[in-house]
Each structure stands twice: as C-alpha cells, then as structure tokens.
Amino acid sequence: MDVDVLIVGAGPAGIVSSIELAKRGLKVVVIDEYYKPGGRLLGQLYEDPNLPKENNLWDGKVIASKLTEEAVALGVTILCETTAWKIEEQFIVYITDTTVKEIHTKAIILATGAIEKALPVKGWTKVGAISVGAAQTFTNLHNVKVGSNVVFVGIDPLSISVALEMKHAGINVLGMFLPAPSMLVSEKSNPKITLETLALASNLAPNKLFRIFGKFVKGKISNLVLSMLKFNLIKINGIPIYLRKAVTEINGKRKVESVTIKKLSVKGQINRDQEKTLYVNTVCLSGGLLPLVDSSQLVNCEMVDIPKLGGIVPLHNQFLKTTIDGVYVAGNITGIEGAKVAMAQGKLAALSLLYDLQLVEQDEVIEAFESVEVARIESPLQFYPEIKIGRQIMKDKWEEFQGVRGVVN
C-alpha cells in the first residue's frame, strides 16, 4: 500500500490528524491495535465544567464515532487490529495485517498514546484485580459491571473520575486507598504528594466538594492539614477517600475476596499495629500513565527523559516534529494530558507536516499551536501537575540538540 502519510494510533490525536491531512487531499492510512477506532476516548464519560450546562456531557464514544465518520468520509483508510512492528527508512512500515503487509509512506505521525503503569501491590495478579483503565473501558464502553463491591488503590484524578463513573453505573464503591509503600510505588503512597496532585483536578465535575478541596489545597498545605485528614473523612459524591490508609495486600484463594488495610502516617509510613479487612470482589489499581513510545524508538527518534511530562518521550519541537525528518508526534506520546489537548496536537502535527510540504501557510500552523495552549487551559483533567514546565524543558532540550547538531554539521 502506498500512501502520503501513515498515522499510528486511531485515538483523538491520530484521527484529528487524519482529518486535517485528508482535507488537503493527502492519502492517509491510520492503523490501530484495538478492534475499533477512538482510542481511550471510547471509555470517557463525564460532565465537563467548561461546556454549557445544558449540554455538558463529554461522551467520548460519541465523539470518537463522529470523528471516525468524518475521517472515513474524507477518504481516510483506518486499519484496526493492526500493529506496526518494523519501520525502515523513508519509510516502509511493516504491519501485522494479513492482506496489507507493508505500507510505503512519505511521512509518519506517531499518535500511540499512553500505557498504564503497573501498581504491584501484594496479590495484584489475582482474578478481580484490574487496572483502572480496564475498569473504565468495561464500565463505559462495554456496559459490564466489573464487580459488585469495589475498592480503588491509587488516588489520582483519573481513578477518582473512574470511581465516580462506576458508582453511577450502580457499582458499590467502598472507598479509595493509597497503595502500601514500597520501592516501586513510593510517590503513590505519600498522602501529601497525593493531595497536591488532586488539587489539580479541582475543576473536575460534578462535585462541588472536589472543587472546594482543590482550592484549599492550592493554598498552603501543611502537615497539620494532613493530620486532620486522619479524623475527617473526605467523601466525593459519597465515595470515601482515605488519604491516610493503604491497601497492603489483596487476599483471596481463587479470586479477590478481601483487602488488608493499614493506617499511614503523614509521611506515608505504615502503622503496623492496626489492620482491618475489607470484603470486596474487585480491586481497581491506578498506577498512573506512561507515554507509549516504542514506535518512536523503531524509527530511531532521539529520546529524552522528562518526568514532568510522564517519562521518556521522543524529542520534538513546539510544532511536534521529531529529530527524524518526516516523523511527527501528537497526543500522549509527547506527554500525559487529556483528550482535548491530544485533539489539538493532532491538528498541529498535521499542519506542521503540511507546512513542510508547502501546502499551508505559516500562520495556520501558528494558529494550531495556539489552539493547543487553549485546549490545555480548558482541560477538565490534568494528570501531571507541572506539565507546562515539562513542555518548556522539552523546548530547551530541542534547542540544545539543534545547537549540537549545528556544530556537527
């Protein structure tokens, strides 16, 4: 198959990119490993405080199908259940499809999104211990209850929004806890860091309490506040949030039957004396998100480690060009942010590519760049507290790299 642009990932970033490119007459193919397009938009269902009140439901499933229809109508080919496993220079992409085995393309946009980080609490491999992403997908996309009595381990904006969605679906959510501290989950077990991260989700609908909570955290957070948390039970829409308790073990013979809970000190240390058993049949583990960058390594992109963006990401400039000519990035592969930012980045990557092909003017690229900034401000969910600083570090690293390259050349 010969195309102008291959896009890896049919999520919000990838589909929006494909639409922008197809509009300008380019031949575009999008591949995705899932069985339907939409990426993680498919599991999203929440009230967005930035939308008008009477019509404020962000239903990712509907948005995904609208975007897909638009792309297909413009002539975009979407290949689902398809993975790219090898990319040769300028570019031959080998895919797992049995009829189309390779795609020859002039340019590539990598929009592979993110993967969930594991949260290895003792007993986490038992049947009934699932990731928060699985909980979201099964609840909102498949309409299947993952269990009847559920606890969450890992308290963050994503896990709270999924817990609210599950409660709404009629599942009994008994509470949200921190994971027991270990070498692997140190930050996730710290009540103070957890509270500071939560403050960023303070715009998240639909709970007023959450917003008040955010404001009070945005002020000065002291250990005194955390000491108070021991006595004051915080509830978000009826779901108890235990910032001073940790799940130390998931128990059960054949499958999850209960969790062991111990108290945590302000600094996140376990109080070994007291323990409690809570009977549940499902545990949702939330370890956070990590950019999925394998494909950028396949094309030999220069990589950089920027924890404020979520981890190791391909080095790119503000217009989403990587260090490899003809390879662009968009969405969570550039850093962990919400679907709105991913969509705006999808457009920017497309316009950046179109500019390099001399098919659009510079002011259109600038406009798309500014839309990313707007989307960032309007996002109801923020996953990494210092994402803006992370973006600045990326800009500096890009300039530094260009400088080095300039000397070499």
Place this chain on the structure above:
Amino acid sequence: MKRKEIPYKDLKSDKVSFIFNDITVTGVRGQPIAVALMSNGIYTIRHCEVTGEPRGIYCGIGHCYECRATVNGIPSKRTCLTLIEEGMIVSSDTDISYGAE
C-alpha cells in the same frame, strides 16, 4: 452524569453463542470474548503456566496479555480484543511453545 441505554436495538437477533471450556456462553454481537464472559459471571480466563494460579482481565485493552486464551485453535489470542462469533471455540488451554522454532 447521565448514562445511556445499551445501544442494541434488537437484543434477540444480536445474540451470539460460543463455547468456553465446554460451556455454551451467550453474548451480544460486538462484544469481545472477555466482556461476554464477564457478563456471564466468568472472571477466570486461564491459569498461569508456571504457578497454576487463575488469571483474568487486567488491563482490558490488549497490552498485558493476561486474558489470553486459545480461540478456534489459535493460542494466545487476547480475549479483550477478540470479538465473539457464533460457534467460536474458546479454551483456557495454552501452549506457550506455539510458534517457537
């Protein structure tokens, strides 16, 4: 937050039956195997080849391979990504040497 009804107009005609470890399971067209199993109360999909411990859904989107099973004779299919088909045979048996040379 409003939830939508399941968007299947005629559930009867959309029913799909398949075999899971000698049991007949009925799901709805468009469901992945793991979803159809879960809505029938089946959570254990296979057993760990090393320890024999039961395993089920973990990530639900094809990354972790915990939900793999043999589907119509092909081992290590991810049941969270593989859609049900009438008469499909799904088995917990796994041959981890499949494809090895």
